[in-house]
Each structure stands twice: as structure tokens, then as C-alpha cells.
Amino acid sequence: ARHSAEALFHLHPDVTAVVDASGRVVLDWPRGRATMSFQHARSIDLKPTSWHPEFGASIPNMCIVAGFEASTLATRIDWAQPA
Numbered sequence: 001a002r003h004s005a006e007a008l009f010h011l012h013p014d015v016t017a018v019v020d021a022s023g024r025v026v027l028d029w030p031r032g033r034a035t036m037s038f039q040h041a042r043s044i045d046l047k048p049t050s051w052h053p054e055f056g057a058s059i060p061n062m063c064i065v066a067g068f069e070a071s072t073l074a075t076r077i078d079w080a081q082p083a
Contacts, residue, residue, distance in 0.1 A: 003069065004042075004067065004068070004069045005067075005068060005069075005073075006065050006066065006067050006068075007065075007066045007068070007073055007075070008063055008064070008065055009036070009063065009064040009066070010049065010051070010061065010063050011027070011061055011062045011063065011064065012029070012051075012061065013051055013059045013060065013061040014029045014030060015027050015028070015029045015061075015062070016028045016029070016062070017046050017062050017064060018046070019044055019045075019046060020035075023037070023038075023041075023044055024036065024037045025037075025044060025046070025064055032079070032080060033079075033080040034077055034078060034079045034080060035077070035078045035080075036064065036075060036076065036077050036078075037075075037076045037078075038066045038068075038073060038074070038075055038076075039072075039073070039074035039075075039076070040068050040070040040072055040073050040074060041066045041067060041068050041073060042067050042068055042069055043065075043066070043067040044064065044065070044066055044067075045064075045065045045067075046062050046063070046064060046065075047062070047063045047065055048060060048061075048062060048063075049061055049062065049063045
């Protein structure tokens with residue numbers, strides 16, 4: 001039987017994300033940058049969501065959704081050194 005699943009990575013509201021041409025997710029925030037890559041992912045999507053730090057507060061943020069069908073999803077994060 002073939003099963004599928006999704007891994008969700010919720011980002012801080014100060015982080016922006018884009019998927020580059022190679023399928024990596026480039027993360028930028030005021031004081032840094034990182035890239036995330038996913039081995040065995042069948043899809044990588046960015047979805048708008050919201051963060052609720054307290055009652056009545058809703059702050060827009062993004063969520064990385066990595067879809068996979070293999071028994072393993074390997075995630076790699078490469079941090080850039082601050083300038």
C-alpha cells in the first residue's frame with residue numbers, strides 16, 4: 001500500500017519564504033538567511049496561515065508544506081552567516 005503525508009513547517013511572521021528553481025525554500029528575515037531542502041519530497045508549497053500569540057491576536061505568517069510518499073522525508077537547513 002502506498003501512503004502519503006505532509007510535513008508542516010510554520011514560520012515566524014518576520015520570515016519571508018520563496019521556493020527557488022531547484023525546489024529549495026529560501027528563508028529571509030531581518031537578521032539572517034537560510035535555505036531548506038527536502039529529499040524524497042513530491043511537492044513543496046508555501047501556504048498563508050496565521051499565528052495566534054494571545055487571545056484575540058491573529059498575525060499573518062507562512063507555512064512550508066512538504067508532501068511525500070516515501071517512508072522518509074529528509075530535511076536539510078543551511079544557515080547563512082550574518083554579514
